[in-house]
Amino acid sequence: MTELPHLDVVLVEDDQSLLEATVQALSLEGVQVRAYSDAETALKSLTNEFPGVVVSDIRMPRMDGLEFFSRLREVDPELPVILTTAHGDVEMAVEAMKDGASDFLTKPYSSVDLVRSVRSAAEKRALVLENRRLRSELGKRSDASVLGSSEAAQKLRTVIEAVARSEIDVLIEGAAGTGKSFTARLIHDSSPRRGRPFVTIDAGILAHEDADLLLFGREPSAGLSRTGLLERANGGTLFLDELHFVSDQTHSRLLAMIDKRSVIPIGADRARKLDVRILLARNPDAQDLSPPQLLQLEQRLAAVRITLPTLAERRSDIAELFRHFVRVHERELETEAGGISEEEWRHIQTHDWPGNLRELSGYARAFVLGLSSLEPRPLPFSGPRPLQQIVADFERSLLDDALRRCGGNVAPLQAMLQIPRKTLYDKLARYDLKPRDYRQ
Structure with a gap:
């Protein structure tokens, strides 16, 4: 159940003695009450961020409870409203329930019934506001x-x-x-x-x-x-x-x-x-x-x-995701990406992206660095070999190709491969690859 740190109620009742008695009954139950003797003043005090419940009489001078309820729907259609009514107004209260009122209580009602109705409506209100917060969080x-x-x-x-x-x-x-x-x-x-x-x-x-x-x-x-x-x-x-x-x-x-x-x-x-x-x-x-x-x-x-869906299952999102990753890496690398060719844009939208978001992010990072045309060459298959040798050959081929594309410059090479500098130098030494041999 959603936690209710406190209960807030806006109470509208033109009968002063009943207003005071209801405030006292709710206050004894730990409810925070704002009391009004007319609907117009109460309406001015309410916004769609009000965390509590409105309790209103139906029969009131000037703006009655039904008009008040209708105006509240314009402020927030999910704001919980409990209507109180005399026996002769039950039919109107039922119609208001059909239009979205939370509950109605027939006078004279007990404080137990009132508090029970308020708590029920407040729980639903807390869920509504939490859902709105979550939607806002997801949107941001x-x-x-x-x-x-x-x-x-x-x-x-x-x-x-x-x-x-x-x-x-x-x-x-x-x-x-x-x-x-x-x-x-x-x-x-x-x-x-x-x-x-x-x-x-x-x-x-x-x-x-x-x-x-x-x-x-x-x-x-x-x-x-x-x-x-x-x-x-x-x-x-x-x-x-x-x-x-x-x-x-x-x-x-x-x-x-x-x-x-x-x-x-x-x-x-x-x-x-x-x-x-x-x-x-x-x-x-x-x-x-x-x-x-x-x-x-x-x-x-x-x-x-x-x-979680693969990029192949959300292909229509690829363009938006690529732009997002470009912005992320531009901020991270403190540089701006250049223009993109039609051929490269076609590649982005038609590639299968088996590595999904991680692969697309890596490609966007390389694009920001001007290295996005890098595509590792496939290794020739020459029969069964130990897995360790296959991995080593692939890694050496990848590093060799990357060095050529970077012209032997280590900084963009490290940024593109996204590995620590020490790890990069260790791998270059392991495969006897010297950056100076690739500089023109």
Whole structure:
């Protein structure tokens, strides 16, 4: 249920004694009341951002309750209005209910009935305002996973908006490069947990020799202690990002954490409760690589599943996405892209983009640097060879081609390949490739 930190009510009643009695009854229940004896004044005080409920009499001089209700619909058609009426006005109240009024109470009504009706309407109002905030948040976001006007992109935004406001765990499924990490972060930032910890656990952490220490932490011992990543996520969101390997021991402890929402640090004798929402990313193309215990983790968290579309499934978004990535890389590289040829634009819109958003972003980055015509040459296949040799040959060929395109200049080469400078020099040395040999 949506949290209701307080209840706000605008009360409109021309009977002064009834007005004062109703204010007192609501105040005793912790409701914040703004009381008015006429609808005109109340109307001036209300906007579409009002977080509460309007309670109004029907029979009033000048502007009656029905006209007041109609005018409120112009301010905000989703503003909850509870009408109070004498027996002779029930038919009018019923008609107002058909037009969208939240409820009507027949005088004399009890304070219990009034508070119950107000609370019900306030809960719905809180959901309406939260949905508006989420839609606004999604509209402001420039995460590529939700950009676009295709049916697939619109459906994705709708699903993210729906799951973000809940507390349920989510399995985010998508091919490589479709934006699983972006989506996880967007769900967190659009949820009631926004502003709280967002902790990512990936395959690199689980492959670490001290994986259990990193995850679960350690109780103070001989002056040494460490808070694990799971506890750091307490109160926020835990993102499990494509876990393709996990030891049997760590797997068992993760399952226990998911089931019990608690963690036992190394050396501790009792569990500590965790308040975490869990998001798990999975690449369905790598499913055959997942050992049985990983499939158990996925099954635990698959009650709600978001499937991210590939670029091939949202081809009409490619042009908008490319422009978005160009703007991003222009800001990052502090430079402006040159013009684009018809041939290159045709390539962008017709290419299959098997690497999806990641590949398109890389191409846009190369375009900003004036290197977008780079397309690695396919390696000739000469019969069975060890995988390591095939990968090495491909990597050398890619570096050789990149060096030629960059004229032996390391800075644009590093920017295009998006790898640390030390890693780049290590690879060049490994394949005996010297940048000076490519300079003209």
